[in-house]
Structures are given as C-alpha cells and as structure tokens.
Amino acid sequence: MTGQPWQDSTLPVAERVEALLAAMTLEEKVGQLGSRWLGKDKGATGPAGPEPEDGHQVAPMESDFAAGPALEDASRDGLGHLTRVYGSYPLTVAEGAAEVVRQQQIVMASSRLGLPAIVHEECLTGFTAHGATVYPAAINWGATFDPELIERMAAAIGRDMAALGVHQGLSPVLDVVRDYRWGRVEESIGEDPYLVGTIGAAYVRGLQSAGVIATLKHFAGYSASRAARNHGPVSMGRRELLDVILPPFEAALREGGARSVMNSYSEIDGVPAGADEWLFTELLRDEWGFTGTVVSDYWAIPFLAGNHRVAADNGDAGALALAAGIDVELPDTVGYGAELVDRVRRGEVAEELVDRAARRLLTQKAELGLLDADWTPESSVTGAETVVLDSPANRDLARDLAERSIVLLDPGTALPLAGTGRIAVTGPCADDASTFLGCYAFPNHVLPRYPGVKPEIELPTAVEALRAELPGTEIVYEAGCAVDGGDRSGFAAAVAAAESADVTLAFVGDLAGLFGKGTSGEGCDAAGLRLPGVQADLVEALLATGRPVVVVVVSGRPYALGEFAGRAAALVQAFMPGEEGGPAIAGVLSGRVQPSGRLPVQIPRHPGGQPGTYLQPRLGAEHLGTSSLDPTPLFAFGHGRSYTTFAVDDLRIPATRVPTDGEFTVTVRVSNTGDRDGAEVVQLYLSDPVATVTRPVIQLAGFQRVELAAGAAADVTFRVHTDRTAFTGRDLRRIVEPGELRVLVGTSAADLPCAGVVELTGPVRRAGADRVLSTPVEVRQADS
Structure with a gap:
C-alpha cells in the first residue's frame, strides 16, 4: 500500500499512527505486538553456515520453545519485532546485513500493509555480533565511576548497530546488586542505586544518540531473588522496591530518555512483574509519565502460565500481560497470537488494550522512519559496506574503559612490577582471554554452540600481554588448575614455578557462560563466595612457598578474599575487562597505567554470612554483638588504591x-x-x-x-x-x-x-x- 497518510513523514507522528490504527484489522493490530526469532531454530531457516552443537542455550528454557512458524506465516498479519538476526549465528557483516534485508522483505511481502519490523539485538558488552568489539562487562562500567566514558562507549555501540539495520538494543541492565551469589552480577553496574542510575542514564544517552532505542532491564526486582537463584521468587516489601530497586530506572528514563523497558522474570511477594498492572501502568506510565514501549523478557509471558502459574494457559497469560502493560512479546509470539484475537472477539479482553499497545509500538516505528514511504530494507543496512565492527577506535575505547575499571585493592609490597626479576604466572585466567569477557559477549554467548568457529577478534591473554609489557623479563607460565572442577594435578608445576620466581602472579576467577555452562553469567549462580573449583587451594599452595604472590581476580562477582588478606603481596580486582583486558591488566601491574578503578560492590571477607551489600540499616551493616556473623567487608564499596596518594x-x-x-x-x-x-x-x-x-x-x-x-x-x-x-x-x-x-x-x-x-x-x-x-x-x- 502506497500513498497512505501514515507514510507521510511531514505529518505529526500521532496523526500518522492514528490513521494507521484506523486502517488495521484486529488481527493486524495484534500482529504488531509479536515477534519472530529464526535464530532459536539453530539456523534451520537461516543462512547456510556451520552446524550448531546441541545443548547450548542462549535464553532461559530455549529448548522448550524450539519450534516456530515460518517467517512468512508469522508475518501474515504483520510483525512487531525481528529477534537477534546478528546475535544468533556466526555471520559476517555482509551475511548479517543480507539476512536483515531478507527477513524484512519477507515481513513486508507477507502482510497486507507491508510494514517492516523493528530489529532488536543484545548489546550489553557491545553489539552482540560475530567479530564486534567486546567491551568490559557492566560491572566494570560501575568500577570506572565515569559516566562520560560509558556514554562514549554506548554511542560507539549504537553507531555500529544502526549502520547494520538494528533499531533497538536490549541494554542496559539496571538491576541493583543485592546478593553477590547471583550469576548476573557481572551484567549489573553495582550495588548502589545512584551509581547504577547515573551510569545507566549515561549509557542510554550514548546508545540513543546513534538512533538506537535503549531498553532498561529488568523491571523490576530481578537481582533480589531468594538465595540468589536465577528466576527465584523475591521477598521484598514495597519500600525497599521503591528506595533501592526502582530509582535507577527512574533516572535512566528521566535523565537518559530511555524509550523502552523490559519486564523482569521475578515475582515479588507473589506477583510476577509481567502481570503487575501497578508496576507497568500505575507507576511507570501514570506516575513517571513513560510513553515508550514495554517489551517482555524472552518467553516471560508464557512463563506466567508454565512457571508462575498465575495463568491457566498461554492465552490467559497474554491477556494478563497485556492488561498489566506489556506492549510487545519477545522473542516469539506465544501469548499475543490468535488466542488473544479470539479473547477480544469474545469480549474477554478489551480491544482498547490492544490499541494501546499497538499505538505505542507503531509510534516507535514512525519515529524510527520505518513507516516512511521511501524506507526500504536495503536502505537500513547501507553501513554494511563501510562499518568495521572491531575498529581501532573501538579498541582504543575498550582499552581506556578496561584500564579505568581495574581496581587496585592493595598494592602490598610487590606492585608495580617494573624492575622485577623472574615472574611466574599461574591460574586459569592467565592464558584464556575468554575469561575477560562477559556472558553476553558473542564469543561466550553464541560461539560455544559452534565450537569450530573462532571469535574473529584479537583477544590477547594476560600472559601474552605481560610478555609484551615487560620485554626482557623472564616470564614462565603454569596454569595450576581449571576455573572449575577438582583437578589439582597442575598444582605441583605451578608451585615449582613460584618457588623459582621473584614474584608470582595468580590469575583466578570466573569463566562466564549461560545456564550452568560457566561460573558466572545468566543462570550461573554460586552456592558461596569462595573462588570456584580449587582455585583458592591453588592460591594457598602458592602462598605456602613463602614467595611473593600477587592475586589478580578476573571475575563477574566479588569473591571473598579474607583468607589471602595480609598474606598476598598485592590484590587486584579486574572483574571482566573485555577484549583489551590483557593489556590493561598488564599495564596496571607494570605501573605504566595508573589504576583508578573503584569498587562498585564490596569485597567480602568471608565466603558466607553477609547480608549482601553496603546499603543496609545498622542491624544489617554493623557487627553489634547480636550475632556471631560479622558483615564487615574486606574492602568497602568505593574502595580503590593508586600508585600515588x-x-x-x-x-x-x-x-x-x-x-x-x-x-x-x-x-x-x-x-x-x-x-x-x-x-x-x-x-x-x-x-x-x-x-x-x-x-x-x-x-x-x-x-x-x-x-x-x-x-x-x-x-x-x-x-x-x-x-x-x-x-x-x-x-x-x-x-x-x-x-x-x-x-x-x-x-x-x-x-x-x-x-x-x-x-x-x-x-x-x-x-x-x-x-x-x-x-x-x-x-x-x-x-x-
């Protein structure tokens, strides 16, 4: 259909949207509330490429939702979103751009009105695409205490995404850390709502400056689950929710201008967020004045029936979510499909609720230019010929951020290393650069499904970076152990290396993964805060040599380091510093880089017994003799040392x-x-x-x-x-x-x-x- 008023970019957006809504059937309006993810079919309907390996999931319970209709069928009445075109397969830039064009052409050709879809993608540690720059994890953003730098990073991410036809990014995560055992601490900015909100608003401004919609997640309470179990129920009163959990979202909306919000999987005091009308309509819309779109977290709507059991079936779940205020269902249409149409026809769901959600989604399409008469799929990816996803400028930015995020906990007697003699390097994070990357970085997020495919970005390890940083210094390496598991067979070689060295650098911590495939990341929750596997025992064995040992923690969460305090020659917390993490850490250790990172979370003294974070009333924060458990951290929130005073x-x-x-x-x-x-x-x-x-x-x-x-x-x-x-x-x-x-x-x-x-x-x-x-x-x- 051409020459329609909604295609006229000279008309006010609201007028165009109302004209389009008036021309739509009920089925077409409902179609705009859904999405389609070809990627979850493991490439079966996508471009030719390497065969995926079964068993690796990139979304919760993905295997339970493995099949879906062909894109032509899913788009018969129109479609709201296309899900993760780049972030599902290892595609080149040219292949990804061609796939965007192919899918958009199908969406437009399959429906009467010919409307394109919004393309969304993950972008927490950078554009989640093969060969794209992997920036430090969000916990590192908090460690910089530098919102201007985060805004520049997000702008760079947004420019790369916009050049390749991506309209919406599912970031930033604004969950305030409440329990360090939670696997997604690495995706969070920190444990203080003001820090999280300030950094989060900066990220939003940066991403949206490039024309890409930022999506705040997860609204709300996700980080406070019982026992830090992913998707666990949340025991929280309304006061804590209002004073601790919600302020970062409010800041990112009012001071960042965020145009989208994603619901949390959480149920708070028995009410799932995805069915909470108070949260998404009364608070977010009526009180805060939010006018953008609310999108569901992946399969959060059918989870209302299958997991939370507040709905009888998927159709019932869709009706609950729509009434609560969720506008678009991601990553596939389950609850917002034909059953929703039937319920409206039967008078069980008011059509005004469908209109409300469709109006919001169509408004964003108009603002993005997707309704303009001259918009074409090809015109949305014109940057594919020139964009370099891991450009030198991006890497410089990633390096700057990594350097500013590394926290010198205690320089001790060994740092900086300049002038040190023979150095032994040990630990599982020393020669594996994937430990520097978060769970939503493409190499850790998607490539485990394709074990024969290489990352296509340069990933220097700590050992390599140290040898480049300290030319002429003798450096020997022995791993000692793996990140996880109980194998101690490498201890002897690591101890021998330490005994023959002037100083030993022990790189310990995490390897990010998903749903139990890592020690940090989504669905990788920890039972306690001792280093994973036998890494703490390795450090003990190294300390027993009597030689100086510098402990460098590369992790997605803070681990308890009290057993090493006063015994290690220095302590460094690097979190997950991204693709330039190796050179950044090496620069800090050598003294070339002046450390300036500060802790966005406390470092616990003991592996258990903490109430969580510094933000506690007196009976939660101080040791008053009323309990045998002392909550005093080893290093406080905001702590960090330098090579000056x-x-x-x-x-x-x-x-x-x-x-x-x-x-x-x-x-x-x-x-x-x-x-x-x-x-x-x-x-x-x-x-x-x-x-x-x-x-x-x-x-x-x-x-x-x-x-x-x-x-x-x-x-x-x-x-x-x-x-x-x-x-x-x-x-x-x-x-x-x-x-x-x-x-x-x-x-x-x-x-x-x-x-x-x-x-x-x-x-x-x-x-x-x-x-x-x-x-x-x-x-x-x-x-x-």
Whole structure:
C-alpha cells in the first residue's frame, strides 16, 4: 500500500499512527505486538553456515520453545519485532546485513500493509555480533565511576548497530546488586542505586544518540531473588522496591530518555512483574509519565502460565500481560497470537488494550522512519559496506574503559612490577582471554554452540600481554588448575614455578557462560563466595612457598578474599575487562597505567554470612554483638588504591540549616599528595541518624572522578537538593523529613575523613515524581 497518510513523514507522528490504527484489522493490530526469532531454530531457516552443537542455550528454557512458524506465516498479519538476526549465528557483516534485508522483505511481502519490523539485538558488552568489539562487562562500567566514558562507549555501540539495520538494543541492565551469589552480577553496574542510575542514564544517552532505542532491564526486582537463584521468587516489601530497586530506572528514563523497558522474570511477594498492572501502568506510565514501549523478557509471558502459574494457559497469560502493560512479546509470539484475537472477539479482553499497545509500538516505528514511504530494507543496512565492527577506535575505547575499571585493592609490597626479576604466572585466567569477557559477549554467548568457529577478534591473554609489557623479563607460565572442577594435578608445576620466581602472579576467577555452562553469567549462580573449583587451594599452595604472590581476580562477582588478606603481596580486582583486558591488566601491574578503578560492590571477607551489600540499616551493616556473623567487608564499596596518594579535607558547608524544600552545597579539597599523576573518585554520602523508618547507615549521594597532576589540588563542590534525602515513609509515600543529616565525604564507604551536619527545617514534605534525582558536581582547580 502506497500513498497512505501514515507514510507521510511531514505529518505529526500521532496523526500518522492514528490513521494507521484506523486502517488495521484486529488481527493486524495484534500482529504488531509479536515477534519472530529464526535464530532459536539453530539456523534451520537461516543462512547456510556451520552446524550448531546441541545443548547450548542462549535464553532461559530455549529448548522448550524450539519450534516456530515460518517467517512468512508469522508475518501474515504483520510483525512487531525481528529477534537477534546478528546475535544468533556466526555471520559476517555482509551475511548479517543480507539476512536483515531478507527477513524484512519477507515481513513486508507477507502482510497486507507491508510494514517492516523493528530489529532488536543484545548489546550489553557491545553489539552482540560475530567479530564486534567486546567491551568490559557492566560491572566494570560501575568500577570506572565515569559516566562520560560509558556514554562514549554506548554511542560507539549504537553507531555500529544502526549502520547494520538494528533499531533497538536490549541494554542496559539496571538491576541493583543485592546478593553477590547471583550469576548476573557481572551484567549489573553495582550495588548502589545512584551509581547504577547515573551510569545507566549515561549509557542510554550514548546508545540513543546513534538512533538506537535503549531498553532498561529488568523491571523490576530481578537481582533480589531468594538465595540468589536465577528466576527465584523475591521477598521484598514495597519500600525497599521503591528506595533501592526502582530509582535507577527512574533516572535512566528521566535523565537518559530511555524509550523502552523490559519486564523482569521475578515475582515479588507473589506477583510476577509481567502481570503487575501497578508496576507497568500505575507507576511507570501514570506516575513517571513513560510513553515508550514495554517489551517482555524472552518467553516471560508464557512463563506466567508454565512457571508462575498465575495463568491457566498461554492465552490467559497474554491477556494478563497485556492488561498489566506489556506492549510487545519477545522473542516469539506465544501469548499475543490468535488466542488473544479470539479473547477480544469474545469480549474477554478489551480491544482498547490492544490499541494501546499497538499505538505505542507503531509510534516507535514512525519515529524510527520505518513507516516512511521511501524506507526500504536495503536502505537500513547501507553501513554494511563501510562499518568495521572491531575498529581501532573501538579498541582504543575498550582499552581506556578496561584500564579505568581495574581496581587496585592493595598494592602490598610487590606492585608495580617494573624492575622485577623472574615472574611466574599461574591460574586459569592467565592464558584464556575468554575469561575477560562477559556472558553476553558473542564469543561466550553464541560461539560455544559452534565450537569450530573462532571469535574473529584479537583477544590477547594476560600472559601474552605481560610478555609484551615487560620485554626482557623472564616470564614462565603454569596454569595450576581449571576455573572449575577438582583437578589439582597442575598444582605441583605451578608451585615449582613460584618457588623459582621473584614474584608470582595468580590469575583466578570466573569463566562466564549461560545456564550452568560457566561460573558466572545468566543462570550461573554460586552456592558461596569462595573462588570456584580449587582455585583458592591453588592460591594457598602458592602462598605456602613463602614467595611473593600477587592475586589478580578476573571475575563477574566479588569473591571473598579474607583468607589471602595480609598474606598476598598485592590484590587486584579486574572483574571482566573485555577484549583489551590483557593489556590493561598488564599495564596496571607494570605501573605504566595508573589504576583508578573503584569498587562498585564490596569485597567480602568471608565466603558466607553477609547480608549482601553496603546499603543496609545498622542491624544489617554493623557487627553489634547480636550475632556471631560479622558483615564487615574486606574492602568497602568505593574502595580503590593508586600508585600515588590522595588527601580529601577542608570540608565546607556554608549553610547548615536548610528548609526541607531547599538545597545545600558541600565542598572539599582533594589533593594529589604523591609523585605521580592520577585520578581519585571523591564520594559524598549522607546518613540519616533518626527517621520514621530504618534507614541505611550511609548512602551514596554524589561522586566525581577527578584527574590531578602530582602535587595538584582541586575543590569539589556538590550541590545537594533536599530531594536527595527523600525516602519512602510508613504510608509508602516518598518524603523529606526535617531533622539532623550527617554529611560525609571521602574515597570509599569506609574512608570518610570529612564529616559535617546539616539540619533540615520545616514540615515533612512529599517528594513526588518530579523530584531532583541527581547531585550536580563542580570541580575547580585549587589555588596553589
């Protein structure tokens, strides 16, 4: 159909969408709410290529949904989304672009109206495509405390995706870490809602600057499952949900402008998110004013029937999800198909609900240009001839991010390595660069299904990088053990190497995978926080030599390192630093790179018994003699060392009495007191000593990464609106209470040398959906 009003790009979007809706049958409107994933058929209907290996799943319970209709049949009444064209097979850029064109042509030719589909893809550690740059995992983003850098990374990801016909990215993950045992900690930005929201909003701005829709996930509560089991039920009150879990999503919507949200698999206090009208309509739409699309997590709608059992069948599940406010079903149409049409015809589901969802989806298609008369599948992939998915510029960005994310926990006596003699390198993460990559990186996410296919990106290992970093230094390597399993047969060789070396570098940690195929990642939850397999025993054997041992942890979650504290010659936390992780770690160890990463999660002292994170009321955060379990971490949230030293002092709070609807400023001076240039992250925390509900002992309210030359100083000023002190009161309304407020500034949650008091005066004030969400910071060079 040509020459229709919805194809006229000069008309207002709303007018075009209403004209299109009026022209649609019920079946065509419902068709826009569905999707199709040819990739889950393991290539059977896709391009020719290597035969996949069975048993590797890239989505939960994928094997239970293995079959689906041909794309022509799935598109008979139109189609909303095409799922993971690039992220399902090892395709070249040319093959992937051709497949996008092929699938779009089928979608358009198979339906009366000829509307193209939105193409979505994963993009958590970069564009999930064969040969694309693998950036550090999201936990590393948090470790940078550098939103501007994350925004630049996301913009680069978005440009590559947009050039190849991808319209929507399923990222960022804004789940606030609540239990370190959860497998998806690596995909999360950290354990503090302000850090997660600030970094997440930056990612959204970057991705959407390239014209790619960002999708916030997982809304909400996913990270707080009982015993950290993936998809486990969540025991959480509404207050914790409002104060800890939801603020990052609100920030990414209001300050990032995110245009899509994905539901969580979680059930909170017995109500699955996918069927929660309060969450997706009353809160997200009516209170927050969100106007974009809500998409389901993969098969979350049929899970309402099969897993949660709040629906009798898939049709019932579709009706529940639609009423709750889920607009589009991913990755395939199950609950939003013919049964939904029948229920509308029978009067069991209001057609207005279908119109509501279709209107939102079609609005995005119009905004993306997909309804324009001159749009063609070929025009959407014009970048295929020029785009280089792992360009030098991308790799430079990946390296910068990796270097800024590595956390020097304790330099001890061994670091930096420059000038060190013979070095022994051990541990399973030393000679396997895949341990640097997150579970949604293409080499770890998809290629295990195709064992004969190589990653097509350069992945230097730590051993290789160290040899390049320290030419002329004798470096010997012995693995010692695997990441997982109980084989100790390599211990003897590793110990012998350590005994003959001046220093040993033990690279221990995780190998990301999916659903039990790794030690970190989706569905790879941990029973405890001791290093996987026999790696802790390997470190013990190395320490027993009496020779200096530097422990480098390459992991998706924080592991308990208390048994090594005070015995290791140095401790380094690298998390999962991406394709440039090897050179970045080598640079930090050698001293060429000044470490500046700070912990977005605590490092536990003991492998069990922690309540989770620093964000706890007094009885959860302090050892008061009421329990034999001490929750004090080995290294606090925000901690990180450098090869120089910093001082934070000279606290200034000009106004110490402030009305509950006012603001105050906090200024400190940060000085580089060492002999090397470096960067410090100045952190502002607030503490509410007396409140009508229990409050966290302290909570991050602002931060700023400050670059300083040796001997230089800067004044850092935080502008704090009293909205930043708001919390959810007993009546479940967010309020600002009068009373004393402690102000603390320093370099971690446990290192806060500057302390002051501000008194909030006046009445209790309600802080609504228009409240101030961020703390602006100004940095000025201090007078010498």
